[in-house]
Amino acid sequence: MNWSAALPTFLITLREGVEAALVVGIVFACLQQAEQQKLHRWVYLGILSATVASFVVGLLLNLGIQGLQTSEYIYAPVFKQLFEMGLGVIAIAMLSWMLIWMTQQAKFLKAEIAGSVKSALEQNHKAAWAIFSLIFIAVFREGLETAVFIVAKFSEGWIPVVGAIAGLSMAVLIGMLLFKWSIRINLQQFFQAMGVLLLLIVSGLVISALRHLDAAVVAFSQINSTVHHTCGLDNTSCVLGPLIWDLSGILPDRQFPGILLKTLFGYTQKLYLVQAIGYLLFWVIVGSLYFRSLSQPTQLNPATKPN
Structure with a gap:
């Protein structure tokens, strides 16, 4: 069983x-201080x-993929390939x-949430709904991002779901x-280290999304014989251009350690x-923006009581 997919x-x-836990914890601290x-x-x-809503969205997306996979159309x-590319x-x-x-926003996180909770409590009879909405949006935003990623990786089976539960x-x-x-806990160092790892993982999605394209x-060319001759000549892909390397005989991506490199960093044989x-454009654009944002001072360690 390929546990590296988790x-x-x-x-x-x-x-x-x-x-999400930071947001929830700060809200709890604000309510505690306000004796609410x-x-x-x-x-x-x-x-x-928010957790249930995220699960439902992920389930619907997966059902869409399964429906296309079993469809006779x-x-x-x-x-199906375009749908998976879109998810990627x-x-x-x-x-x-x-x-x-x-x-970029970490240094304002505590103050913004504390201000939102204060505004919610000032609404008297609507305070409960305002607090619920604040938490729902914060948790659902994180859950939705995770659900979309899991579905994009769902071709690897249920193992990614096990990893999500553990995380x-x-x-x-x-x-x-x-x-x-x-x-x-030094959350600033935690988020910086996790950010670099996530950049490596997301950059792998770039390669995967292009593979689905x-x-x-290829699937279209096989259905339409009129364009079949234009697709995939020798070591040239239909839309991905010429082959740069073929390491299938040295480092196959379905065996260890290639499968681990593929899972974490998007390696492909x-x-x-x-x-x-x-891949390079992703790092030039997104990578440079991320590392530039790290140069800004942050205050990620939350106090148990808001200011």
Whole structure:
């Protein structure tokens, strides 16, 4: 069984979960200071509702893929590959935005959440709904990003889901260490290290998304014989250009350690020109924005009581 497929979802769920745990912990601290413990149940309800909503979205997306895979419609194989490519692109965009945005906004996180809770409590009879909405949006945003990534990786079976559960459990433990037992953790270093790992994982999605695009063109060319002769001559892909390397005999991506490199960093035993260009462009654009954001001072360690 390929347990290495659990590592990317574990890391992403861990990071997303810790981010959500920060929001939840700060809200709890604000409510505690305002002596509004009666609203705690709305926080728990927001967490539960957002988790269920994220699961439902992921389930619907997966059902869409399964439906296309079993469909007898002649162009179903083409649409399946395009659908998976679209999920990959969405996951790349959402996770890249999350990495850069969170790094830039981290120093304002505590103040912004404390201000939102204060505004919610000023609404009197609507305070419960305002607290619920705040928690739901924060947790659902993280859950949606994770769900899209898991579905994009679901071709590897249920193992990524196991990694997601483990990552979520670890995030809950870190949240309890921070806010229940007041154990200090250097969250700035944690998020920086996780950010670099997530950049490596997301950059691998670029290669995967382009592979699905090529597979869609191949499927289309097999259905339409009129374009079949234009696709994939010798070592040239349909849309990915010429083959740069073929390491299938030296480092196959279905055996260890190649499968681990593929799972974590997007390694592929066959790399084409367009994939290499896309990979480099991702690092030039997203990577440079992320590392530039790290130069800004942050204050990620939350106090148990808001200012």
